[in-house]
Amino acid sequence: MKRFKVFFNIEKEEQWLEEQLQKGYRCTSISGLGIYTFEQTDKQYVIRLDYQDYLSKQKFAEYKGIYEDFGWTHIRGSRLSGIQRWQKEDNGQNEIFSDRQSRASYYKRLMNYSLWLGMICLAYSFMLYSDSPLYHEGLWSMEGSLFWKALLFETPFVLLKLLPALMAIVLGSSCYKAYQKYSMLKNL
Amino acid sequence: MKHKLLPLSETMHYILLALREPLHGYAVMQKIEKMSNGTVILAAGTLYGAIENLNKHGWIEPVENSGRKKTYRITTEGSAVLKMEQERLLHILSLYEGREANEEV
Known part of the structure; x- marks a missing residue:
């Protein structure tokens, strides 16, 4: 089974993956373009997502080594920075974090990541929108059906142009959610 | 100022105690x-995050040629950190047993 999905929020992705696994699937691969491949299985699997900043080759090998010793299989994740996806057979020990401190620092990493990516999107949006207006200027002087046709034609491009701003909003809200969880764990 | 890892969390405490003999990650957990x-x-x-930290x-170091x-x-x-923590915990234990508290009253 193949599914195409795009996520801007790591916890939503984890949730969705867990739902697929609960239906009796296991994930076999995730491509960079957002194609998730599953196969049917009699066994019950669990999937957990971790976030790590840049890791050197050596550190990445150590990171993977420890998880693999615990029975996790690395599905996808780049050592340069990003989301690490881990899957394993359900055996009762299904969490990747076993104490409050490590769960709090996971949310802190997530918070910083969304913050930076969000800022980049925001800066990029400003550059994009200050250079040129969203719609072609000549559009507003057109009349009748020509105006509507031109508007219809341009709108998809405008939506595309708005994408970085939308991403900045989504990332901003992920950052805030991660911050809430982080401060809750921190102040318990 | 107090070190940010002090007082030791249960996880950190156990890891430091376990690593009084050289071990690799999974063996530490076991x-x-x-x-x-x-x-x-x-x-x-x-475990990965705690070892990193x-x-x-x-407070711990990799053993060469492992x-x-x-x-x-x-x-x-x-080891010095463990010693300090031991003294702190011994003091708390003594309070449990009521020795020092009774002297005050």
Whole structure:
């Protein structure tokens, strides 16, 4: 089974993956373009997502080594920075974090990541929108059906142009959610 | 100012105690499970992060030529931290037993 999905929020992705696994699937691969491949299985699997900043080759090998010793299989994740996806057979020990401190620092990493990516999107949006207006200027002087046709034609491009701003909003809200969880764990 | 890892969390405490003998990551988890009579079972991400953190602060260090799996052991600094924590906990224990509290009253 193949599914195409795009996520801007790591916890939503984890949730969705867990739902697929609960239906009796296991994930076999995730491509960079957002194609998730599953196969049917009699066994019950669990999937957990971790976030790590840049890791050197050596550190990445150590990171993977420890998880693999615990029975996790690395599905996808780049050592340069990003989301690490881990899957394993359900055996009762299904969490990747076993104490409050490590769960709090996971949310802190997530918070910083969304913050930076969000800022980049925001800066990029400003550059994009200050250079040129969203719609072609000549559009507003057109009349009748020509105006509507031109508007219809341009709108998809405008939506595309708005994408970085939308991403900045989504990332901003992920950052805030991660911050809430982080401060809750921190102040318990 | 107090070090940000102090007082030691249960996880950090057990890891430092376990690493009084050189061990690799998974063996640390197994030893801690035994030491704690099965009450503390570390997860992979927690163990990786704790080892990173303790190593960064110089409380544990990798043992040279340890082969494919990196082996760590406690440093002198780490042992000093344990000693300090032991004194703190002994004091608390003495309060439990009511020795010092009774003297005051």
